[in-house]
Amino acid sequence: MSELHAAIETHGLVKNYDKVEALRGVDLMVNVGEMFALLGPNGAGKTTLFSILATLRKPTAGSATVLGRDVVRERSAVRQHMGIVFQEPALEQKLSVRDNLLLMGLFYGLGLKAARARTGEILENLGLTDIATRQAQKLSGGQKRKLELARSMVPNPDILFLDEATLGLDVDARRSFWAQVRQFVRSGRTVFFTTHYMEEAEVADRIALIDKGQIIALGKPSELKQRIGGGVILLATEDDPRAFTWLTEQGYKPEKSERGILLVSAEPAAILPTLLTSMPVKTLRAEVHEPSLEDVFLTLTGKALDSSEAMPAKPAFTIGAAA
Amino acid sequence: MRGLLAVIALDLKRLWTDRVRLIVGLIQPLLYLFVLGSGLGANSLMGGGRYLAYIYPGVLGLSLLFTSVFAAMLIVFDRQVGFLKAILVAPVPRPAIGKVLSGAIQALVPAVVLLVFMPLLGIHPSYLRFLGLLGAMAMAAITFSALGVATAARFKSTTVFPIISNAVLLPMFFLSGALYPLADVPHWLKILAHFDPVAYAVDLMRGALLGTLFFPLWLSIGVLAGFIIVLTWLATRVFASGEDA
Numbered sequence: 001m002s003e004l005h006a007a008i009e010t011h012g013l014v015k016n017y018d019k020v021e022a023l024r025g026v027d028l029m030v031n032v033g034e035m036f037a038l039l040g041p042n043g044a045g046k047t048t049l050f051s052i053l054a055t056l057r058k059p060t061a062g063s064a065t066v067l068g069r070d071v072v073r074e075r076s077a078v079r080q081h082m083g084i085v086f087q088e089p090a091l092e093q094k095l096s097v098r099d100n101l102l103l104m105g106l107f108y109g110l111g112l113k114a115a116r117a118r119t120g121e122i123l124e125n126l127g128l129t130d131i132a133t134r135q136a137q138k139l140s141g142g143q144k145r146k147l148e149l150a151r152s153m154v155p156n157p158d159i160l161f162l163d164e165a166t167l168g169l170d171v172d173a174r175r176s177f178w179a180q181v182r183q184f185v186r187s188g189r190t191v192f193f194t195t196h197y198m199e200e201a202e203v204a205d206r207i208a209l210i211d212k213g214q215i216i217a218l219g220k221p222s223e224l225k226q227r228i229g230g231g232v233i234l235l236a237t238e239d240d241p242r243a244f245t246w247l248t249e250q251g252y253k254p255e256k257s258e259r260g261i262l263l264v265s266a267e268p269a270a271i272l273p274t275l276l277t278s279m280p281v282k283t284l285r286a287e288v289h290e291p292s293l294e295d296v297f298l299t300l301t302g303k304a305l306d307s308s309e310a311m312p313a314k315p316a317f318t319i320g321a322a323a
Numbered sequence: 324m325r326g327l328l329a330v331i332a333l334d335l336k337r338l339w340t341d342r343v344r345l346i347v348g349l350i351q352p353l354l355y356l357f358v359l360g361s362g363l364g365a366n367s368l369m370g371g372g373r374y375l376a377y378i379y380p381g382v383l384g385l386s387l388l389f390t391s392v393f394a395a396m397l398i399v400f401d402r403q404v405g406f407l408k409a410i411l412v413a414p415v416p417r418p419a420i421g422k423v424l425s426g427a428i429q430a431l432v433p434a435v436v437l438l439v440f441m442p443l444l445g446i447h448p449s450y451l452r453f454l455g456l457l458g459a460m461a462m463a464a465i466t467f468s469a470l471g472v473a474t475a476a477r478f479k480s481t482t483v484f485p486i487i488s489n490a491v492l493l494p495m496f497f498l499s500g501a502l503y504p505l506a507d508v509p510h511w512l513k514i515l516a517h518f519d520p521v522a523y524a525v526d527l528m529r530g531a532l533l534g535t536l537f538f539p540l541w542l543s544i545g546v547l548a549g550f551i552i553v554l555t556w557l558a559t560r561v562f563a564s565g566e567d568a
Contacts, residue, residue, distance in 0.1 A: 054412055056565040079414040088405025092333065094340045103336070106329035107413035151409070 007032045007159050007190035008053060012062035015048050015213075022048040024213035025062065030206075032067075035181075035191045037204035039293065045213040046194050047163070053192065054084055054161050067158055080108070083152030087164040089144060090151070093137035097128055097147055100136055104154040118154060126150045126180060142173030149180055160184055162193035166200065178203065198293050207293065211301045225291045228299045231268040232292070233275070236260035236285040243281045250278075255298045264291065264299050326413065330421025331428065334397065338429055348433040352386040356440070363502065375444045380528035381501025383434050383460060384521055388467045388496060391430035392488050395471030398422060399478045411565050419472055419558035423551075426468030427461070434460055448532055455531035463524035466547045469554035470520070476561035477568065495521045505537045520550045 008030035015023040023045045030036040040046045051057040052064055055075045064071045066078045084090075091100050098119055105115025123129045128150055131143060139147060145166065152160060160181070166174040178200065185191055195201050202221050209217040209224070217224055236259070237243040244261055247254040255262040265271055268288045276283055291299075338344065356375065363374065401407035410418055441448070448456065471488075478484040498512070499521035505513060516522040523543040530536035536543075561568045 051566050056408065056411060057567050058564075076414045076416065079412055082412075084408075084412055086405055086408055088408070090406050090409035092337065092406065095336060099336065103329060103333050104409070104413070106332060107326055107410070107415055109325045109414065111325070 005032060006030065006065070006068070007034065008036075008064070008066055008192060010049075010053075010062065010064040013049070013052065013059050013064055014061040015045075015052060015057065016060045021213055023052075023059070026210075026213070026215055028208060028215060028218075030190060030192055032190055033185070033188045034205045035185050035203065036193070037201040037207045038192070038194045038210060039201055039207055039297065040194075040210035041297075044210045046210055048213075049210065050161065050163050050192075050194060054082070055079055080155065081158045082161060083155060083157035083159070084161045085145075085148045085152045085163065085165040087167055089136075089148065091136040091144065091147060094135060096133050096135055097139070097150075098123065098132040100147065101150055101154060104151050108155045118156075122150045122153050126153070140173075142169055142176065145169055145173065145177055146180070149177060153184075157189070159190040159192065162191065162195075164194055164196055167196055174200070201293055209293075209297055209300065211297075216300050217296065221293065224293060224296045228264050228291050228296055230264065230266035231288055231290055232295045233263040233265060233268045233272055234260050234285075234287040234289070235263065235275070235283060237279070237281045237283050239281045243279055243283075246280055247275075255302065257294075257298065260285070262295060262298060264295060326415030326418070327421040327424070329413075330410070330415060330418050331425040334394070334422075334425035334429065337397070338394075338432070345433060348386065348390050349436060351389065352382045352433070352437055353440075355385055356382045356437075356444075359502075376446050376533070377504075377529075378502050379441070379444055379446060380456075380532055381499065381525050383437060383528055384463060384499065384501050384525040385496055386434045386437055387430045387460065387464045387524070388492060388521055390433055391426045391464055391468040392471035392474070392492060393485070394426040394429040395422070395468065395475035396481065396484055396488075398472065398475040399481050399484045402479055403481055408566075411562065417559050417562070419476065419562040420555060422472045422562075423465060423469045423555050423558065426471055427464035430464045430468060431460060434464070446532065452531055452534075456528060459524070459527040459531045462544070462547050462551075463528065466520055466524060466550050466554075469551050469558065473554040473558040473561070476558050495519050498522060499525045500537065501525045520547060523547055 006029050008028065010026050010028045013023050013026040013028075014021070026045070026049060038046055038049065048057065052059050052071060053066055055071050055078050058072050067081050069077045071078055092103070095103070101119040101122055102115050105118050106112070110118060123132050126146055126149065128143075128146060131139065136144065136147060148165070162181070166177050169177065174197070181191055182203075193204070201207055204221065206218065206220055207224060208215050217227065219227075234257070235243065240256075240261055244254050244256065247261065247263065252263055255264075272286060272288060276286060356379065361375070398407065401410070415421065474488065475484060478487075498516050498519045500508070500516060501521070505516050505522065505526075508516075523538055523546045526537045527540075527543045527547070530540065530543075
């Protein structure tokens with residue numbers, strides 16, 4: 001492990017489902033000890049890539065290794081060293097918290113005594129001791145996710161895969177979940193995750209944006225934002241379609257978003273006054289903010305991420321009342 | 324090996340938390356034995372008592388068949404809710420084998436409970452015959468469980484699986500000679516029975532208990548062993564293909 005630099009490495013990874021190309025030659029390297037996020041809209045290939053790395057699917061072509069082991073040929077060895085939290089609950093709802101962990105220990109080949117010891121250790125570390133005897137089905141959403149994380153920790157993994165692991169959780173529960181994940185990363189281990197929430201992706205060391213089965217951008221969050229440069233103007237008008245058409249006619253490249261019209265510009269503060277005075281429709285609200293990952297994705301692909309619940313970037317300034 | 328034991332332990336733990344399933348599993352065979360058996364037996368040339376004893380191995384077969392196949396439905400449920408992924412990503416070699424064995428054990432529990440009714444039916448087997456019956460029951464349970472696991476592994480919906488299984492299981496049961504001697508049925512029915520694993524399992528149990536066999540002993544054991552190997556291999560392949568299945 002000490003000489004290994006790549007926790008994950010893929011070369012020309014292709015996955016086809018009949019005639020659908022879910023992955024079209026993905027090349028990726030995730031370093032050991034890195035917190036790595038994979039972002040993309042529904043159908044971009046995120047789940048397929050995740051499933052291949054997690055040894056749940058086989059690629060049609062290309063290769064992938066996790067911790068230096070091939071995900072197809074050395075599947076069992078990969079599984080010994082990874083922990084996974086799925087988007088769906090992977091708990092036996094009628095069993096207690098303790099029994100869920102204990103059984104997972106047995107699944108990973110621990111003897112009963114060792115599994116009991118490991119279960120006690122994890123319950124203690126993740127603060128689950130008080131609810132150890134409670135049935136999984138009687139836990140709150142946050143507690144269930146914590147138990148999922150605890151389950152993934154049973155094999156004492158070197159790499160943790162998280163697939164939309166905090167979907168549907170409230171802010172506090174998400175914060176608590178990520179605090180545990182960060183503790184895991186601090187011990188020099190790797191986390192590979194997909195998420196819906198932009199502010200969660202921001203904490204990643206590096207992010208890969210995936211669309212139509214290909215990695216379209218990869219880098220640190222700050223690097224990705226710098227790629228589109230300047231800033232973003234968000235406009236809410238009385239007639240957005242008309243404003244959109246007008247902006248296009250004027251040579252701008254507006255993008256539609258759920259919150260209004262987005263306009264990426266090298267100098268947003270400079271062009272905003274002109275826009276406000278020249279546009280043929282009344283502006284209800286105008287915001288200027290630094291580019292978010294959402295904006296990066298929008299600029300690169302012309303479409304939005306699945307971020308209906310994403311927190312918008314904090315505007316540098318706002319003009320007008322809330323629309 | 325530990326991984327396989329874990330798969331079995333998980334399912335048995337689940338069975339223990341869902342004891343209603345155990346009790347309900349006993350109702351159907353008891354109805355067949357005492358209600359259908361008494362009704363048909365009253366008009367049978369064998370006489371009521373002898374008829375009940377005759378169908379008793381068939382009722383054991385019924386219990387084993389339905390319990391083991393419906394135990395496999397947990398696989399479909401687990402796939403639907405996402406729990407199966409946790410099993411698939413664990414480094415358990417061939418979890419399908421664990422599923423086959425756990426299904427067989429789950430099926431044997433109510434079947435063993437049914438054994439207490441033997442004296443009521445006037446069946447008093449020797450120790451040797453009793454051991455033979457237990458062996459035949461175990462073989463039948465593993466065959467039916469393998470059938471259930473191999474089928475369930477391919478299903479994604481808990482709604483469709485029971486409908487399909489019922490449509491297949493009942494004809495298999497009725498064809499098996501569980502309720503009537505295969506020796507006396509029309510020729511075409513005899514031919515069909517040769518393709519039905521339930522017929523071999525019931526015949527094996529009846530042979531062990533009552534000493535009468537329709538199929539040669541070696542053929543029944545060979546056919547059931549063949550079914551176990553092929554079905555378990557098929558199930559293992561489906562499990563190994565993970566989410567690609």
